[in-house]
Amino acid sequence: MAAADGFVVDFPTLGDIGDAWVRQHCRIPDGYRRGAEFVWSDWQFWCAAKYYQVRPGVRWQIGESGSPEPLFNQAFVYRRAQIVAPQKTGKGPWAASMACLEAVGPSQFYGWADSGDGYACSDWSCGCGWEYEYQPGEPMGMRHASPVIQLTANNEDQVGNVYRPLTAMIKLGPLSDLLFPREGFIRVAGETGGDDFDRIDAVTSSARGRLGNPISWALQDESGLYTKGNKMVAVAETQRRGAAGMNGRTIETTNAWDPSENSTAQRTWESQAPDIFKFFRIPPKGLSWGSKRDRRKILEYVYDGSPWVNLDSIEAEATELNETDPAQAERFFGNRLVYGRGSWLRDGLWEDRYAADLAS
Template sequence: MAPDEEFRVTFPTLFVALDWVEAHCVIPDGFRKGEPFDLLDWQFWCLANAYRLKPDVVWNPKDPVLAPAFYYRRSQIVLPQKAGKGPYSAARICLEGLGPALFAGWARGGEVYDCREYGCGCGFVYVYEPGEAMGMPWPTPLIQVTAFSEEQAGNVYDAFVSMVKNGPLQDLIPSTPGEEFTRLPGGGRVDKVTSNAQSRLGQRVTYVPQDETGIWTTTNKMTKVATTQRRGLAGMGGRAEETTNAWDPSEQSVAQMTAESRAKDVFRFHPQAPATLSYTNKAERRRIHRYVYRYSLRENGGHIDLDSIEAEAAELLEKSPAEAERFFGNRIVSGSGSWVERAKWEKRKAPTPREIRRGSLVVLGFDGSDVDDWTAIRAETADGYQFTPTYGPDNLPTIWNPADHGGQVPRLEVDAAVDELFAKYEVVRMYCDPPYWESEVDAWAERHGEKRVIRWHTRRPVQMFEAAERLRTDIVKADSGFTHDGCELTAQHVANARCSARPQGRYVLVKATDPQKIDACVTSVITHEAAGDVTAAKGWRSARSNYVYLPSTTRRR
């Protein structure tokens, strides 16, 4: 759920928890160490969503912890360097360990949360309004502050310890916090856990802050840590929260898997500047920084100075452009250069949504796979508008991921989609890359005509290089008429495409890594080549408009 500009909370949540945090937590370090910890807008928003409640949940006093009260099972926060993730995580640890982090029913009005009932003499009293959600602490919380390295785990754990030692919570801690764990009232504790502490996994944890999951991978065994902790949380009705910088999509990190998951009960917060802005352009980079840091800027009550961020980013940009863009621009980019910078592709997105009329003249491009890579069909009009068509009763996009279909591309669906597109549009030409699909391409040529369905092999290095260069030129040149529909899957595949050098100054398109698919990009190249060839052959017969403009409120996929 995206915030509006005022971060208005229009859903039920534990407001008592948000007020408790500001009354008990303090700034952990710096010149303002020990001063009250006032939530920044983004911190307020993320906490409000973390404790968002299902409006129809019924509290069971006999089984209060396991009641499925919360709307989100876990959270993910993706923000740039120094935006305030560490102090935020520390504050939530304080809340989960000592504050009203559990749902305790709906108030009739007049009920109170009084800290004195829980051994805290700070004087905090919260009066509930009628119908408001009430909160209570965990009886025996077990919290694991988890990161890949000791230093990373310490960034969060040490901030938590500082909040406890320098604020009103120090009276609640039965002993001095240690370097590895802190004892909590009632037998609870907060542990610091890294990749080396595998023996602690599988415990009956109640809350797990997982820091920098963008570098948690199968190789460093942190994927197993994440899944094991989540199983432990499930048994206790507990929850997890990831905090991370943007990740390298070539590494298949835990953060990436969370972001790409289709689970509806995961709250995600990942502000990103418009993709049309180029990070290598200093003026546009400034706009990117202002956007992703806007909740933490000094002018908005935060601590971030944009000049300092620019200085660090510019220095890192000289040695590692991708890292600079991830760490400070909050963007998901790979470690090597793209065939086409995604910002340039995004700038070719048509400014006004378009719907192509039935019977319009189009060309089609097809690139097929079987069990690993994706299969895609793209279309293009005579005036250079490229789009992903839809098919079937649900108007699904003509891009198929084998993982969504039991591990294999649904060939009958693809076949039906091709027939539907030929029925819907007047297809002047269709270029098809035939490997794995020879029989289907033969059948399409027989049904729709050998002059319209053409076998176009992408494995020919000279022809493929020229076709890729044609599309790249029309993407980057100022006076090009090429536009596209903004298909997000295609944009990602374009960003994934890399150039692999070949003799005589040519290249072929390759994936940065195997998980980073480029099939929709290759299909776009094929489609644009078909359109260019038809134009050269004067094959379009169009004195009529072949599209209509629709207002944005009626846009359809």
């Protein structure tokens, strides 16, 4: 198993083949290195490895047909995940690569490898010629037979944070033979289940046409903005029910949220369900956002593992925002839970309830 800096991957996971598959098929969507292979950083690999952690010893079960059938979400330790990170750490492009993997990559458990087993793209309708050799005992991956994917955000601009890099990844690399951007959605090669299957759709508070349909996977982007007031809490809950109906899974990505709003992100973080993977790098309590020196240390801590980020640029933006809205600056860039009025959580509340769950 691979080891990321600071993270030990000593459990069975599809994260290894997923990492290799993304390098081969996904491209950097923008910037100076646009078109180069997309490589997960350490924290991105860790989150994927945990999300695709396979239950030890699981086997395909005999289905209604009398033959072994895939386990889908029941093969994995985690039913869903929450990734909390500051702005510009790369949550959007990483989520786009995960959408590609869920649509046409080895995202589903296929059994345990014997010596000589491997994954060949040619077996899964991809003509790029890529192959991957498994280690004996490594979990094997397969493509989902009928992916139904939804990318969710509060509004069209927000969902574009993932949809735009996703379409760029498709057009810049071999995925253009498997994923076909259309007007308002992306068609997945296969089309075995009619118009309602083999597709990636965007869902917002105003575009809910396919909400409630069974889905294989959903991204809920910026779930810290999902509240009862904008009706996005209900959207997220409806999506999760749709995923449960198709043995699917979901991921939330978000900045740190305002604890006064009782958002979907807050509800997920406070949930005691053992099958939710949570990643949240909260800077040491002793560092003060109001101190320029400490603020730099906070930024270095929370942006660690995102080498594309220029901390001087981030610090300049955070400092300016800090003049008018220090609470928002600390949430967005400092990755801390701060009330909108600028006060911290009640003294001791964090230590009493949440500290033990940090990046579990």
